[in-house]
Amino acid sequence: MGTSSRNRLLLDIASAGDPESLRVARERVMKALEPELYSLPAVTEIVTLNELHDALIARALVLAEKEVARLGYGAPPVPYAYMLYGSGGRYEQTMHSDQDSGLVYGDTASEDDGEKNRRYFLLLADKVVQYLILLGYPPCDGNVITSNPEWCLSLAGWIRKIDHWIDDPDWENVRYLLIAADGRAVYGDKELADRLRDRFYHDMLDHPSIAQRMLDNTLRHKILVGVFGQLLTERYGEDTGSLDIKYGAYIPMVNAIRLLALQAGVRETSTLRRIEALRMAHLLSEEEAEEAEEAFVLFMRLRMLASVSEANGQWSGSGKVPAARLTKEMIAPLKKALRVGVKLQKKVQKELQRGFGGR
Amino acid sequence: MTEELNMGLNALWVMLAAILVLLMQGGFILLESGSTRMKNAGHVAGKTIFTLGLASLVYWAVGYGLAFGGEASDALNKFIGLGNFFFTPDIASVDNGLPNSVFFVFQLAFAAVSLSIAWGGFAERAKLSSYLIFTLIFVSVIYPVVAHWIWGGGWLAADGAQDFAGSTVVHLTGAIGALAATILLKPRIGRFNKDGSANVILGHNQVYTALSVLLLWVGWFGFNAGSTIAIGDGFFGFVAFNTQLGAAAGAVAAMLISWLVNGKADITAMLNGALAGLVAITASCAFVDPWAAVVIGLVAGVLVFFSAKFFEKIKVDDPIFALSVHGAAGIWGTLANGLFATEELSAKVGVGQAGLFQGGGWGQLWVQFESVAVCGAFAFAASFIVLWVVKKAIGFRVTEEQEIIGLDLSEHGSYGYPEQMKKAGTNA
Incomplete structure (x- = not known):
């Protein structure tokens, strides 16, 4: 696909004002890339496809934020990052990848604010997951998805979770660690995601036995x-x-x-x-x-x-x-x-x- | 006094062997039902007992006389025996020989094994009536003719064909019956796709299948070691020894080859390998050195794996792998005798010569080849004609609907697994 058609598609996505137009934009993406995929696609096509997926997801978040605000819950109370896992996290999505996602948001001092934030982001998560389903991204079979409260946490909550996974590396928890290893922020405050990853790598290096469990x-x-x-x-x-x-x-x-x-x-x-x-x-x-x-x-x-x-x-x-x-x-x-x-x-x-x- | 004691011990051993071979029917029940689907389990298991009963009557009335009757003229006896129809055995040993009642029971058990092998080609789609008709013809004529040629003083025996316990007589003959049946019946519904690819129709109980192999394996000691027909100088122990090595090598070789070729060690392939090792060593267990028994088993294990692949490729449905286990391995076992039979053991058994690798030249191998080719051709032609007539006259295969609901219900009116099948029915 040429740069100009790629840019046109990105523009389509960025200008979609509601979920339905975003769905139409995704269809256009699929149509444009389809012929390339019938032949053996080149790496550049795969890179382009993943850029377009990222743009679609980011736009879905902008629309979801707007919708939540319209419902009277205001803007995001603290910074947050929307995380992709699995093939999305690795920039290796195909045309029809599942939603493997999570959300991390900033910490607050008071417990009340914490609870309020939790409710806000769960609502946002529900919205965006819904939009993405509408766009044609099926939810993850393994329930690794932002709308699952276990995958929508504050930074402190995430750190506790990762520590727990590492302290108790049973089969399930090691699977989660493997998933977390491919996580990256697709939208929002990248620094939050980086702090989470700092903790992850620090813990991993402290626990050499985890690698064997992963293997x-x-x-x-x-x-x-x-x-x-x-x-x-x-x-x-x-x-x-x-x-x-x-x-x-x-x-x-x-x-x-x-x-x-x-x-x-x-x-x-x-x-x-x-x-x-x-x-x-x-x-x-x-x-x-x-x-x-x-x-x-x-x-x-x-x-x-x-x-x-x-x-x-x-x-x-x-x-x-x-x-x-x-x-x-x-x-x-x-x-x-x-x-x-x-x-x-x-x-x-x-x-x-x-x-x-x-x- | 000593002679009477010898007679008694010999009779006891052969009777025990006959019981072991009869018990192999339990192996066939588990093998065949374990390898097929739940909806046919009662039918598959039950018909084995029914045909065992029918086969016994037919063999008593006709089969035994054609195989071993001693009243035919010399010229006719080359092809068929006569006499002893509706056999009445002596009530006791004559001149301290093996009682002919014991010999009859032993031989009957072999005929019944051959018949049960043939059912592999019928499985899951043949009408019950076809089982009845095929039993009548197979046990009265087809099997006895082959048995007479090789064991009853017929023309192949005169040529020196060496088939100690029946790689050809029992196993190949049964497998050829299965081949004729499965060709005429055509594959089960759903076995092959329109584009030529195959589907796997998994058996409903792999534990049954494994247990069946153990039953058959143990029964085989009666089959092979019992075929010495005497305790004599203890030679039966050597025969049993070789039998064990052949089976062991077959199991190991098949497991390894499936692992190497498919990337996964396949249980079914391994079980088939054990049986193939047993089938192959059957002809040669009294003729070869132990190392050769291992080689025969190893080759059988590899052969059975590729043979199963081959039949699948040419779209012949072989639900119980009878064609590969009893056919391909039966042929190999018979030919292997012409390669590995030693001079000493050939002389001891007193039928033919040493094999090619034992300094006997090509002669024995040729005789072995001849017996496989002629017996195979005869059994195929006869079985095919019988089943073709069945197909034309009364129909050989159940209807599509009957096949789908299962033969338990269509042929017998009740399920072998009533609870499970009713559950499946309500879900559908």
């Missing part, structure tokens, strides 16, 4: 390449012959790079930027970083492709690359990329054996 939590997803170098495709059903690129390549790679980044105190949330930072810190050699980047870009592009069903252009979100797309020209680089993924997983396991922060 244990993420090993379930195997990279889909067999010992003979063969692709492990779906064997039965409608998707026979397709490759689950999301859970068999993309997610394991995200997990591996995230762990290396956390271990090194790298604060980027995008996988590609994490790879770059790891290279700069000499935790990945030039060659490793280049391989990893190349592999990840391929996974991301294929994942984007897999989010479009061929038949009718519906967003199916199967996360599987259809057998027909696994052409001979595609298979060789894909196998190579998957092997890079396996190598990286092994590296992560080895690094962890040497101990978190033990360098």
Whole structure:
């Protein structure tokens, strides 16, 4: 997509005065990007798509603030940041990503004000989540969403929560820590989000055992390449012959790079930027970083492709690359990329054996 | 006195073996019902007992006489035995030989195993009446003819075909019956998609399936070691020893190959591997050294895995994996005898020669190949004709509606799992 059409879309979004016009703007975004996604989209398209998602979410917040004010609750009483997690947090959203979100707002001295703030932001959260559903962002299955009071907290509340997760790293809490690791502010006071992240990284470095727990939590997803170098495709059903690129390549790679980044105190949330930072810190050699980047870009592009069903252009979100797309020209680089993924997983396991922060 | 004691011990051992082989029907009940869906469970389990009963009567009346009757002329006896129809055994041992009542029960149990193997190709969609008709023909003619050729002094026995306990006679013959049935029946509803891809129809109880393999495995000691027909010098122990190694190697090889190829260690593949190891070692358990028993089992375990993939690819629905477990492994086991049979053991058993890798040349391998090809072709042609006639005359497969509601209800009027199936019905 050219810069001019991208700018026109951004303008459409910024000028939407109500949720319905914002929905129309999102439809325009989808239409404009659709043709690009039928072919294997380039990284720049993915970057553009994520910019547009960010703009849509930010605009939805502006409209939600207005609506809450119209209802008589006034402007936000304290600064706040709207957080994205999951693929949104990593700048890796596809056309139809879920809402994985949270909200952090400033602390107040008095308890009364605290309660008032809590009510205000829960109301705002409800509004914005509603708007985003209207726009076509389905709510998160795992209930990691701002409208869930557990994910809409003051800074002090968040810090208590993160401390609790770290003190009691059972399976569920480690899962939350993994989610939090990819969190970033998409709108609002970025400094609040930074203070939260400071605490997160500080705690992580203090508790080296958490990294091992994180690794244990993420090993379930195997990279889909067999010992003979063969692709492990779906064997039965409608998707026979397709490759689950999301859970068999993309997610394991995200997990591996995230762990290396956390271990090194790298604060980027995008996988590609994490790879770059790891290279700069000499935790990945030039060659490793280049391989990893190349592999990840391929996974991301294929994942984007897999989010479009061929038949009718519906967003199916199967996360599987259809057998027909696994052409001979595609298979060789894909196998190579998957092997890079396996190598990286092994590296992560080895690094962890040497101990978190033990360098 | 010593001779009487020997006779008694031999009779006791063969009778025990017959009981073990009969108990393998319990294995088939669990194997077949565990590998199929809940709505057919009562039918699948119950029909095994029904056909066991019917098979016993038919084998008594006709089958045993055609397999082992000694009254045919020399020329005719090459192809078929005669005599002993509606068999009345002696009430006691004659001249301290094995009582023919014991021999009959032992042989009947084998015929019944072969029949139950064939049901694998019928599963979940054949009419009950077709089971009845196929039992009549299979147990009276098809199985006895093959058994006579190899075990009853027929022409393959004269050529020196070595099939100690029935990789070909029992397993391949049964599997070929299953093949004819599944070809004529066509795949179960929902097994394959229009675009040619396959769906997996999971069995309703993997624990049953695993338990069935253990039952069959234990029963197999009667099957193989009992086939010595005597305690004699203790040779049955050696046969049992090889049987255990073959089964073990089959289970291990199948688990590993599924792990390597699919990325996940597949339980069904492993269970099939154990059975394939048993099927394959059946022909050779009295003919090969222990190391060769391990090799035969390992190859069987790998073979059964790829064979199952192959049948799926050519869109042959094999619900219980009978074609791969008993067919492919049965062929391999029979041929392997022509590769690994040792001179010493061939001489001891006294049928054929040593195999190719044991300095026996190509001769035995050729005879083994001949027996597989001829018996397979005969069993296929005969089974196909019988079932084709059934299909044309009265219909072979239940209606679509009956298949969907399940054979428990359509053929018998009540469910094997009444509570669960009623629940499923109200949800639908």
